[in-house]
Amino acid sequence: MNVSFGFSQTKDHIRATNEAVGQAIIGLRGMHADLAIIFTTIEFTHPLVLKTVNNLLGEIPILGCSSLGIITNKGIFKHGFAILLIGLSQQMFFNVASVRDINKKTALLAGRELGEKLLYGYKTVRRNLSIIFSDGLISEGTSLINGLQENLGRSFPLIGALASDNFTFQKTFQYFNKELLSESCCGVLFGGGINFSLGIKHGWKPLGKVRCVNKSEGNVVKEIDGRPAVKLYEDYLAKDTLELSEELRRISIFYPLGIYLPGEKEYLLRNIISIKDDGSLVTQGDIPQDSKIRLMIGTKDSCLEAAAESCEDAERNLMGQKAKFVMVFDSASRFSLLGRQCVKELEIIKETFGEETPLVGIYTYGELAPLQSISYLGHSHFHNQSIGVLAVGGQ
Amino acid sequence: MLNLMFIAICMVIASMGISLLFKMQRLKELEKRADALNASLEEMDEQAKLIIRTDIELNKTQEELDKKITGLSTLQQLSREISTTLEEKQIFKKIGKFYLEELGFEKSSALLWDNLTREFHLYLSIGYSESESLRIKDAVNTDKDYYLDLMHGGKTASSVFIPEGFLDKDKICQLFQANEFIICPITPKEGNQGFIFVGTQNIETRITEGEREIITILANQIGQSLDNARLFEKTWRSQQELEIKVEERTRQLTETMEELKKISKRKSDFISSVSHELRTPLTSIKGYAAILLAGKLGAIPDEIKERLAKINRHSDELVHMVNDLLDISRIESGKVNMHVETLELAPIVEKVADLLSEQFKAKNITFNMLIPEDCKKIMVDRSQIERVFINLIGNALKFTPENGSISVGVHCSNKTIQVDVKDTGFGIPQEAQEKIFEEFYRVDNTINQGVKGTGLGLTLVKHIIEAHRGNIWVTSKLGEGATFSFTLNCTE
Numbered sequence: 001m002n003v004s005f006g007f008s009q010t011k012d013h014i015r016a017t018n019e020a021v022g023q024a025i026i027g028l029r030g031m032h033a034d035l036a037i038i039f040t041t042i043e044f045t046h047p048l049v050l051k052t053v054n055n056l057l058g059e060i061p062i063l064g065c066s067s068l069g070i071i072t073n074k075g076i077f078k079h080g081f082a083i084l085l086i087g088l089s090q091q092m093f094f095n096v097a098s099v100r101d102i103n104k105k106t107a108l109l110a111g112r113e114l115g116e117k118l119l120y121g122y123k124t125v126r127r128n129l130s131i132i133f134s135d136g137l138i139s140e141g142t143s144l145i146n147g148l149q150e151n152l153g154r155s156f157p158l159i160g161a162l163a164s165d166n167f168t169f170q171k172t173f174q175y176f177n178k179e180l181l182s183e184s185c186c187g188v189l190f191g192g193g194i195n196f197s198l199g200i201k202h203g204w205k206p207l208g209k210v211r212c213v214n215k216s217e218g219n220v221v222k223e224i225d226g227r228p229a230v231k232l233y234e235d236y237l238a239k240d241t242l243e244l245s246e247e248l249r250r251i252s253i254f255y256p257l258g259i260y261l262p263g264e265k266e267y268l269l270r271n272i273i274s275i276k277d278d279g280s281l282v283t284q285g286d287i288p289q290d291s292k293i294r295l296m297i298g299t300k301d302s303c304l305e306a307a308a309e310s311c312e313d314a315e316r317n318l319m320g321q322k323a324k325f326v327m328v329f330d331s332a333s334r335f336s337l338l339g340r341q342c343v344k345e346l347e348i349i350k351e352t353f354g355e356e357t358p359l360v361g362i363y364t365y366g367e368l369a370p371l372q373s374i375s376y377l378g379h380s381h382f383h384n385q386s387i388g389v390l391a392v393g394g395q
Numbered sequence: 396m397l398n399l400m401f402i403a404i405c406m407v408i409a410s411m412g413i414s415l416l417f418k419m420q421r422l423k424e425l426e427k428r429a430d431a432l433n434a435s436l437e438e439m440d441e442q443a444k445l446i447i448r449t450d451i452e453l454n455k456t457q458e459e460l461d462k463k464i465t466g467l468s469t470l471q472q473l474s475r476e477i478s479t480t481l482e483e484k485q486i487f488k489k490i491g492k493f494y495l496e497e498l499g500f501e502k503s504s505a506l507l508w509d510n511l512t513r514e515f516h517l518y519l520s521i522g523y524s525e526s527e528s529l530r531i532k533d534a535v536n537t538d539k540d541y542y543l544d545l546m547h548g549g550k551t552a553s554s555v556f557i558p559e560g561f562l563d564k565d566k567i568c569q570l571f572q573a574n575e576f577i578i579c580p581i582t583p584k585e586g587n588q589g590f591i592f593v594g595t596q597n598i599e600t601r602i603t604e605g606e607r608e609i610i611t612i613l614a615n616q617i618g619q620s621l622d623n624a625r626l627f628e629k630t631w632r633s634q635q636e637l638e639i640k641v642e643e644r645t646r647q648l649t650e651t652m653e654e655l656k657k658i659s660k661r662k663s664d665f666i667s668s669v670s671h672e673l674r675t676p677l678t679s680i681k682g683y684a685a686i687l688l689a690g691k692l693g694a695i696p697d698e699i700k701e702r703l704a705k706i707n708r709h710s711d712e713l714v715h716m717v718n719d720l721l722d723i724s725r726i727e728s729g730k731v732n733m734h735v736e737t738l739e740l741a742p743i744v745e746k747v748a749d750l751l752s753e754q755f756k757a758k759n760i761t762f763n764m765l766i767p768e769d770c771k772k773i774m775v776d777r778s779q780i781e782r783v784f785i786n787l788i789g790n791a792l793k794f795t796p797e798n799g800s801i802s803v804g805v806h807c808s809n810k811t812i813q814v815d816v817k818d819t820g821f822g823i824p825q826e827a828q829e830k831i832f833e834e835f836y837r838v839d840n841t842i843n844q845g846v847k848g849t850g851l852g853l854t855l856v857k858h859i860i861e862a863h864r865g866n867i868w869v870t871s872k873l874g875e876g877a878t879f880s881f882t883l884n885c886t887e
Contacts, residue, residue: 166501167598207446209436236443236447249598249599250601251451295447339461340465
């Protein structure tokens with residue numbers, strides 16, 4: 001596997017694309033590239049960017065999405081264009097696909113369709129890993145995963161991210177070949193024995209009593225402990241519904257809900273997107289009925305500790321192989337919470353994998369990844385506020 | 396047997412009863428423990444609530460503190476850049492995207508009111524396309540009265556607080572495409588005032604008091620820098636104007652000087668040629684008068700002799716005047732070669748006094764000479780300096796009544812000596828003192844009318860002294876005599 005990385009933060013998006021792709025091509029030292037993964041900040045999301053990449057690289061598959069910032073070995077950038085060129089060995093395979101209009105189709109159907117498309121041509125080949133980039137404004141992340149899993153298998157390792165914009169929550173973008181998409185989802189399915197490992201952690205700790213979700217439908221939690229769900233926040237934060245609504249995003253970052261998963265060290269986090277008139281809480285992923293939940297609390301230190309654990313997990317599970325490249329899906333909420341200290345997260349990643357290992361990452365509005373536990377091995381979940389570290393070691 | 400059975404049943408029942416009693420007691424205890432556990436759980440939950448509420452406050456404070464630290468450090472860097480800029484538009488160019496983002500915003504506009512065109516002009520636009528910037532400018536000008544009121548009132552508007560009478564929040568948000576914003580007046584003391592807008596689309600941001608303060612400081616800093624830039628511009632312009640004026644005046648003066656030099660040269664040339672032309676016929680007149688007086692052409696009557704003597708005397712005066720004029724002209728034009736040498740001052744003065752001794756005697760005037768030991772030697776042309784003393788002492792003699800006194804005093808400092816020729820004469824009126832060294836100037840009074848003179852003596856003296864790089868001046872009070880002072884270079 002050949003990997004090369006290019007990045008530019010030049011103001012002009014076409015010049016930036018030229019510079020970054022140029023760097024990546026030089027880095028390949030004449031070797032071929034089969035797949036390009038591109039990440040850009042929101043002001044670089046322009047069809048001409050894709051056209052420029054195509055002009056420079058020829059007709060190779062392109063995948064990617066927008067982000068509020070780009071994480072690289074050189075730092076965290078609020079403006080820029082990043083490209084990762086991957087050249088695969090003959091024993092490795094991949095297939096790319098996309099699905100549009102998630103909101104019209106519903107996340108479940110979109111996931112199902114994408115799964116089906118990704119499987120195309122994989123009847124006789126062992127499939128290993130799928131990387132998914134989805135619109136960041138969908139509210140049913142779990143349904144998307146469920147749809148994908150219906151075709152790819154329940155315990156198939158799905159890794160991915162929900163694209164972000166610059167905290168305006170207006171529009172996120174996905175790149176698929178020559179198309180600049182929105183409200184869409186695209187992905188790649190690798191097969192033929194690719195060695196990879198993953199670490200995903202958040203660092204939030206449970207606080208207060210265990211609560212029971214008595215009534216819920218998908219990502220709408222209606223009742224907790226026999227009372228309207230919003231009462232939980234009203235009690236803990238001593239604020240009424242109106243006050244909570246005004247500060248919901250902040251509150252949701254600092255105090256998300258945590259779903260207890262038997263046998264897991266960490267709870268699965270759920271951000272609150274909105275509060276309904278009947279007191280129901282709309283979360284970014286599903287919370288099944290009868291789930292045991294708790295209010296979670298996080299600090300900058302616990303966030304950084306989680307980043308370190310996530311990196312260690314990814315590094316350890318690569319079984320001694322050196323990572324060819326590292327891809328980081330870091331929650332936008334963590335970026336908000338950590339503020340200036342987000343560079344410490346980058347330092348932790350670099351310390352674990354080495355300064356020279358190609359590193360590219362984005363800030364996400366949701367993360368898709370399996371949990372690292374025996375009982376849930378391979379079973380992907382929809383995460384919030386987590387840092388997912390994917391280390392790919394080649395064959 | 397039955398009894399035994401009855402007793403056994405009773406014992407079983409009793410033991411069962413006892414066991415039930417125990418179990419009930421244990422159940423009660425367990426219930427109590429469960430209640431206690433629940434109570435402590437509830438207590439812990441209450442503590443958790445307290446922790447969360449405290450944590451909210453702590454987070455808010457920390458966030459505010461972080462913003463302030465970042466804001467202040469950015470503001471410091473920005474202020475340093477702005478304050479060293481002395482060009483209005485450059486001041487706004489210094490507020491780049493980087494600094495704006497460090498302050499927590501990604502959109503900014505600054506507009507200044509132009510009193511002449513009666514509209515706002517755009518000086519800064521970050522995060523907007525050209526057409527968006529234009530639209531903002533037009534919309535601001537449409538609602539200019541609101542913005543002018545805000546500026547004149549020195550009020551700051553923000554998404555958290557809109558001052559009374561200003562545009563509503565939604566309208567501003569829509570115009571500037573921001574969810575949160577601050578609008579702060581820029582009020583320099585002089586010249587055009589305006590306002591700066593900063594905003595963000597980030598829906599997680601809430602404008603804090605700290606941010607409002609920081610943007611207010613920034614706006615004040617911009618105002619001060621605008622004042623500095625305008626003052627600099629004004630000073631620079633006046634300096635330019637002054638330089639142009641000085642250049643013009645210098646040119647005029649140079650031209651005048653050149654003209655004066657030409658005139659002076661023409662005058663000297665004229666005097667010189669006229670004097671030469673006069674001297675030849677004068678010599679003839681004087682010669683013939685002398686021949687006639689001597690009776691070489693025969694005896695002449697006394698009356699004619701008397702007239703001839705007058706002709707002879709007046710011719711002498713004329714020759715004397717012509718010589719003086721020629722000397723002045725030569726000195727002025729630099730034609731006289733000065734033979735400067737180190738000489739003793741006292742013998743020169745003594746020689747002149749000796750020359751005029753008859754006149755001293757005739758008017759019974761005492762002559763004093765006070766030359767200290769340490770300033771006896773001077774660097775002069777002997778013949779010229781003798782003329783100076785002859786003229787000055789001669790003048791003093793003319794204007795000093797009988798029984799008066801004339802003195803020559805000398806004192807020196809550094810390499811210069813000052814000679815004072817003092818008399819006890821009639822003195823010179825104040826208004827005449829400035830003109831006395833001019834050619835042909837004679838003080839207009841009855842005393843002067845009785846004293847003969849050409850009006851060229853002091854002019855010649857002045858020229859000689861200046862040719863020796865010295866100065867000459869007079870101090871006098873009417874009725875108290877006059878002192879003519881001049882300076883000369885001396886040797887150590």
